[in-house]
Amino acid sequence: MATRDAVCSCGQLQLTAEGDPIRISMCHCLACQRRTGSAFGIQARFTSDRVRVVGRHSDYMRTSDEGEERTFHFCPACGATVFYTLSTVPDVVAVPTGAFAEPSFPPPTVSVFESRRHPWLAMTATMEHHD
Numbered sequence: 085m086a087t088r089d090a091v092c093s094c095g096q097l098q099l100t101a102e103g104d105p106i107r108i109s110m111c112h113c114l115a116c117q118r119r120t121g122s123a124f125g126i127q128a129r130f131t132s133d134r135v136r137v138v139g140r141h142s143d144y145m146r147t148s149d150e151g152e153e154r155t156f157h158f159c160p161a162c163g164a165t166v167f168y169t170l171s172t173v174p175d176v177v178a179v180p181t182g183a184f185a186e187p188s189f190p191p192p193t194v195s196v197f198e199s200r201r202h203p204w205l206a207m208t209a210t211m212e213h214h215d
């Protein structure tokens with residue numbers, strides 16, 4: 085079974101995920117833009133029993149527009165978010181795919197909050213689209 089390591093910028097916070105993700109999505113919402121410093125967020129979900137975390141992390145909880153609590157877990161030394169959890173799906177862990185630093189990572193299959201999409205961004209992968 086494929087095993088992948090997601091690591092923060094300084095390397096002290098590490099997450100190992102076994103097997104393929106159950107969902108890969110990109111999100112254009114403004115909160116993801118602020119969190120990532122990029123034009124969109126991209127993340128892969130794994131069931132929590134397939135994920136192991138080593139290292140220290142700080143936690144930041146924010147409530148989404150839909151009223152869902154999301155808790156972001158990031159390295160206190162370098163600030164990189166390595167995983168987050170969602171109150172509505174407690175058995176799932178989401179990992180920003182950039183933390184895997186793997187250009188061959190499978191593409192997203194769902195794109196959400198396209199109403200906030202930067203208009204120059206062309207999406208070539210085949211996926212579901214949601215405003």
Ligand SMILES: [Zn+2]
Nearest residue numbers: 092094159162
């Ligand atoms: Zn770090």
Ligand SMILES: [Zn+2]
Nearest residue numbers: 111112113116
């Ligand atoms: Zn978002």
